[in-house]
Amino acid sequence: MNDKASVKIFAFDPSKDKEPKYRTYEVEEWKGHTVLQVLRQIYENQDAEIAFRSGCDGVGPARCGACVMEVNGSPVLACETPATKEMVIKPHRKFTIIKDLVVDFERKGGSNG
Numbered sequence: 001m002n003d004k005a006s007v008k009i010f011a012f013d014p015s016k017d018k019e020p021k022y023r024t025y026e027v028e029e030w031k032g033h034t035v036l037q038v039l040r041q042i043y044e045n046q047d048a049e050i051a052f053r054s055g056c057d058g059v060g061p062a063r064c065g066a067c068v069m070e071v072n073g074s075p076v077l078a079c080e081t082p083a084t085k086e087m088v089i090k091p092h093r094k095f096t097i098i099k100d101l102v103v104d105f106e107r108k109g110g111s112n113g
C-alpha cells in the first residue's frame, strides 16, 4: 500500500508565466508533520524552486501569519496545520501573488485560480 502523501502545489511566477499551473510531489514523511514541515521537505529534497514563507514556525503565543495559505480550499496557517495524505496547496486568495505560495500582504485582490 502506498502510504506517501500526494501534495499538489500551485506554481506561478507572474513575471514569467502566462498561466498558473500545479506541480505534484509525493512525500514519504508526512504523518505527524505540519503542512509547513512537508513544504520544507519538498524544498530540501525535491524542488528548491518552490516559494513559500514562514516566520515564527508556530512557536510562541503570537503567530506571525507569514505562512498563511490555502490547503484543500481552506485558509490556514501552514505551521500549525497537520499534513494530510492528499493536499492541494494554494496561495491565500485574498492577496496578490508574488510567486507560488508567496503573497503580497499589502496588496489585496489576488487570484489563485
Ligand code: FES
Pocket (backbone or CB within 6 Å): 053, 054, 055, 056, 057, 058, 063, 064, 065, 066, 067, 068, 077, 078, 079, 080
Ligand atoms: S510561521 Fe508564523 S504563523 Fe506560521
